[in-house]
Amino acid sequence: MTAATTPLKLGEAIDARRTPEQLRARRLLVWRQLLTSLWAPLTLVGIVFIPYLFVIENLPASASWAKPAMQFFGAAMFFAWVALLVWRLVSKREQALRKLRHEARELFHEAERIFKRVPDKLPANAAERIAEQALRVEDASLAADVARLDKEVRALDKLHEELLGAWRKQSGWETVSGFTKALAIALLIRTIFIEPYRIPSGSMLPTLEIGDQVFVNKFIYGVRxxxxxxxxxxxxxxxxxxxxxxxxxxxETDKDFIKRIVGIAGDRVDVVNEKVYVNGELQDRTLVAKDFIVRNMENGEWTDDQVMYYRENLDSVNHAVLQSPYPRGPRSEGPFFVPEGHVFVMGDNRDNSSDSRVGFIGQGHPAAYVPIGHIKGKAMVVWLSLGYGGLFSGFFDGTGLRLDRFFEPVR
Known part of the structure; x- marks a missing residue:
């Protein structure tokens, strides 16, 4: 056989030699490896998380059942991940099999790259010989025979050195290209679709707590x-x-903030006796508790703040609002006229928020509005929370893993 008639697609050469029984056994092994990978629970959470986001964003009332269901599924996947990790650490045989199977896959991908890159420079029988040895490796892998698999993988590596040795070293361009593609995909996702953001302060209490990590929908308003x-x-x-x-x-353009939109372009916003008026209409609110306790952070230490807790209905969006029993600011703020192409924002922790009312700096500064082009996206859901209390808080000065905050919709 000449080089011109050599089957240069290694996968096809191997498939042509597999029996139907080998094909079925190989598919079962592939699925077993996928489902017992440490990535499997994380991937399943990601797959379920996408429709969860869609449901809670479009059907807010569904959060009453969707959040507990998502938390239960997330907890189950966490324990599945821990079980897989323990199993892989304890089982020496499983460790050896996974290591050898990984080496075999790397050798196969290496051969495919070389056959694709320099097909006319390889020996005429290279594909046949490598395919035959690759099937021996596969048979040993399917049998889960560690000793035989080790022997066959070593033989395949030796055959690669004999037939493909001159081209085995991956080129610098391939390495750079692979890294560039991965970086481009990550940047594309962060730029267009979704980005994480950590809550650094208590300005959005109790809606968002210090240490909450939220996902931001960057797609909803337009690609920035x-x-x-x-x-x-x-x-x-x-x-x-x-x-x-x-x-x-x-x-201060080097900082990102998170606040709630209270006014849009053309609105007039007034805050009178801590009540919000939009275009002259009072935004109804109801007192829930006069002595509500929230955890804030000062100088790296957790503190208890006693505040008044309200539920406010802002243009049909019902959300929590906190007010200090002893407000330090003016009893009347505004009027604020929102210019075209901007929005007016406030923190839900009304007396502890540097927002549009004070130019994002503090009392005594003129109002400032957020240009539409400065908006990175809409906060959707808490995906992780490292805040006050929770797991391991006794080891970290009160900061722990807040499982109760996982998958909390941002309302």
């Missing part, structure tokens, strides 16, 4: 061009009253 602070076109809808948004601070 980084550094230019421009949104060329709207995708789903415009920012609306009641949305909790992450934005680039228009005053």
């Amino acid at each position: 061009i980084p550094f230019m602070n421009v949104v060329p076109f709207q995708i789903v809808r415009a920012p609306a009253r009641g949305d909790v948004i992450v934005f680039n601070n228009p005053v």
Whole structure:
């Protein structure tokens, strides 16, 4: 056989030699390896998390059952991950099999790359010989025979050195190309679809607690061009009253803030005796508790703050609001007229928030509005929380893993 007639697609050469029984056994092994991978529980959580986001975003009332269900599933996957980890650490045989199977896969991918890159420079019988040895490796792998698998993998490596040795070293370009592709995908996801954000302060208490990690929907308002602070076109809808948004601070542009939209372009916002009026209409609120306790952080230490807890209805978005029993600011703020292309934002912890009312700096500063191009996206859900209390808090000065906050919708 000449080099011109050599089957250069290694996978096809191996498939042609497999029996139907070998094909079935190989599929079962592939599924077994996928389901016993440490990535499997994390992947399953990710797959279920996508429809969960869709449901809670479009059907807010569904959170009453969807959140507990998601938390139960997440906990089950966590324990499954721990069980898999323990099993793999304890079982020496499983460790050896996984290591050898991984080496075999790497050798196969290496051969495929070489056959694709330099098909006309390989020996005429290279594909046949490598395919035959690869099947011996596969048979040993299917039998879960560690000793035989080790022997056959070593033989395959030796055959690679004999037939493909001159081209085995991966080129620098392939390494750079692979890294560049992975980086480009990650940047694309963060730029267009979703980005994590950590809650650094108590300005959004009790909706968002210090240490909450939220996912931000970057797609809903339109794709924002980084550094230019421009949104060329709207995708789903415009920012609306009641949305909790992450934005680039228009005053100190090296900082990102998270606040709630209270006014949109053209609105007049007044805060009188701590009650919000939008275009002259009072946004109804109901007192829930006069002595509500929240945990804040000062100088790296957790503190208890006693506040008044209200439920406020902001343009039909029902959400929590905190007020100090002893407000330090003015009893009347505004009027604030929201210019075109901007929004007016406030923190839910009304007396402990540097927001549009005070120019994102503090009392005595003129109002500031958030340009639409500075909005990074809408906060959707808490995916992780390292806050006050929870697991292991006794070891970390009160900070622990807050399982009760996992998958909490941001309302």
